[in-house]
Amino acid sequence: MTNTTPPQAPNSVGTPAAGGKPARVKKIVILGATSGIVLEVQRQLARRRWELLLVARSPQRLAALQADLLIRGASQVLTYSADLSSIAQHNGILEFAFREFPDFDTVLLAYGSMHNQKDSQTSIPVLLEELQVDFVSAAAILTPFAAELERRRTGCLAAITSVAGDRGRRSNYVYGSAKGGLSLFLQGLRSRLHPAGVRVITIKPGPVQTPMTDGLPHAARFADPQHVARDIVRSLERRSPDVLYTPTIWRYIMTAVRLLPEGIFKRLPL
């Protein structure tokens, strides 16, 4: 970034504060840790003294997150730098996670990409990239994690999809179909892993104020990331629901949207 080396930072090795240790520290692998939607989730988990393995592309950003989360109370923060959209790099991620963070009990997939719909319907490379990032690579990285949790017969697998995946709309159907595909994938996984006692959570946020939605119309009215993070953390800690809509109002909105007959829906400028 610059030609000067930064002076020594104040010693940033976080020591988990003393005090009542919870019965068992939860350990989570976060795929896409620098994603805007999950930053606040990580902080709330840190406050609850969770241990985290953060996976994202930029080493500098991971270093900043690591320092921040340790000071805010995380018991341990490991980082691994990789491009999740590239399936060739998945083996490295898995090896690192199984070796350095072996007894993780939760996996949260949080990365995604949203292109402008116009670009993704006119440019095949953009279309393919969107499907690759939001669906193909996500399915690819979730599969070995699912197998591992199934083998251990415990744990929780969660992924952030979107309300946009509940119904195809003219304004957003490429992103929507990738996220919708991921939702279906998770639904199947949930059914497969249920006998093994592994929980699978589909997280469907409505529009949230994150870098991904900056510049969209009405962005100021989108949900507060802190509110969404509270819902996500609660769902990670509890046994229900299987499909989390956040903020909750979106469960009702999307129920109504799904119930509209196709003959009417196709005429709506949504």
Next chain:
Amino acid sequence: MNSSTQSSCGAPDKQSQSSATLHKDSPDPQPTEPVLSWGRYPRAEHRQVFRPAWNDQMPDILKAAAGSSLLPFGMGRSYGDSCLNSGRDLVQCHRLNRILGFDESTGVVRCESGLTLADIVAVFLPKGWFLPVTPGTSFVTLGGAIANDVHGKNHHCAGTFGAHVHQIALHRSDRGLIFCNPRENPEMLRATIGGLGLTGIIAWADIQLKRVAGPWINAESIPFESLKTFLDLSHDSNDLFEYTVAWIDCFSGKNARGIFFRGNHAPNCQKKFRAKHGPKLPFELPSWTLNRFSVRAFNAAFYAVHAAKKRRAVVAYDSFFYPLDSIRQWNLMYGRQGFLQYQCVIPEAKLPAFEELLDRVAHSGMSSFLVVLKQFGSAPPAGMLSFPRPGLTIAFDFSMRGEPTLKLLRSLDEIVQESGGAIYPAKDARMSPALFETSFPNWRDFVPYKDPKMSSSFWRRVTGLP
């Protein structure tokens, strides 16, 4: 809206283009984004608002910007136009809110500039550390606290916020990321403290926290009925109390009656602390809500309640330092027209001028509640354009009622000008270039340190420079 590609993590390489820089491509040069300061006056339209989430996005934003087009923006708690950049661009820094390091042996913390003081307190007070200086609201960013060199109730013993900043890293459009500390770029450090965001964008800063025993304050409130009594109280308290401030009833004129508040951190109080979450004012109240009768009644009631109350109490830090933070968006109380803050400092030797100021407000029929009075200490200023200096400082807020309000403030300006006082830029939306000159006679020394791509509505208004 535009051809923005956003990937939160996955997409190759596109991520390096920030959300913000991408918006540059949008063919929409018209000012569109309304952003308000805390006083909700003046109303300025901005061309675009960048919202970087990471410091590594800043060089691209700075590179793409035109000259004098950018201004960093934090929580928008400056009252007037010092945080606005009408017709140009803002860089909103609230997503740069990470704590990058903390040394438990010394209490030095390194934070990104968009972190709020509330967040710093929430993380560090449980570890036994508190802010060295805190303004009357915790909802300001670290960058804003430095850029306005804010002061607090402990100015007489701790000086301003800037005095506790060891080092900053500053994104400059002309020099990249530079480090400013007493050995390296010391003058740039002094220019940035109190520099109103004009010297560049702060990436992070090292600040010195101070050890405290807990969240409790041994507080006292003492009613007084004249300016003389206030001064005696203030002089007597300065050595014994870390925090002092007074509230006065603006209708009482120069026979100022009010309540003097003072306190120290409670050394060992085992009371259990629970953070409170107050209500939020959901919408603008009609502007007639605050009229001279309702405010007079409020002032009388405030005085009566505090005069009757027990003088000594152990109170939580938040109600002592941040009473107004308990009502979120209290600024909406002033209605659509917004309000103007007027904070000035007048040398103590010019006491008659100060009394004249109080009289003019009392006789104006303009109401102001929560008029705050404080005697500044004599610490040397930490920044080139720091506002605090020895003397009495007072802050009023007035509903914006158009010309009559502006006329009153101009008549107060005369007193400040004649007595060689100063106006606080963070609170100002209308001072004249001449009064700025009186307030900050050395402002031209600051100009070489200004970043060529930074500017603000305030800067253009008071200096006439781009």
